[in-house]
Amino acid sequence: MSEYRGCQLPEDLYYDLDYVWLRPGNDGLFTIGVTDPAQTMGGRILSVHIKKTGKTLLAGRHVATLESGKWVGGIPVPFAATIVERNEALLADPHLINVDPYGAGWIARLRPEDPEKALTGLSTGGPATTALKQWIDRYDVECMRCSD
């Protein structure tokens, strides 16, 4: 796990190098969430809307919308996919994104339309860490992790 300006950057995840991380599973599904620097920039998340399971999304469309007191943003899917599962616990407690963005704060599980090409355009490992550090500098983010 890399860390930069207080932001945790797991090296085993895949990133769109903006807000989103993805974790491929052994079942062919991808879990999607937002990065530690992105949750910091958003502030304390007060509400989350996640689209319904079974919904098919084009690449770039929002799987979820997050809202804090100072920010509203959509969470785009990097590839065309169907929503298989939503994190119901997150809908009940949106603050989970701030507390545990890579764990309990996951947003949804996706089935990619074309599994062979799902990771195309995403970054991981050292190159992703380098690019995410540049993202953190670009937005001038100092990460803070909420404890509750």
Added chain:
Amino acid sequence: MQDIGEAFAHDHRRLEQALAASGSHVQAGHWEAAAAAFAGFRDGIERHMAVEEQVLFPAVEKGAETPLTAILRKGHRDLRVFFDEIDDALSARDAEEYGRIAASMRALLERHDEKEESELYPAAQTQLGADAAAVAARLAD
């Protein structure tokens, strides 16, 4: 002669009214009128964002992107996805989906516009100086 802040803030209010008109037509079940009103809103806000991206952002950046312009560019990207999703909801005549997306979009616009009016426009006015009036006039082109 209008300054940047006055002209762009006035355009924000005009665009809010155009978006509200689309929502009123959806509530009334007048889908063709809603689509026409939203198309007018989208044309207007695309022109507004284009002037910001092509003139105002570069004016305050002076060659290097700032955290402010990075956040505002991100807001424009998010808004364009919401525009596509609104078009989808209008095509599907799905009032519930339209309402949900429009609510998120209005919340984003409210915070985005506030940031532009309090931070971007004063900085751009300073940098553009005597050229500011001509830039403001581009909103009406």
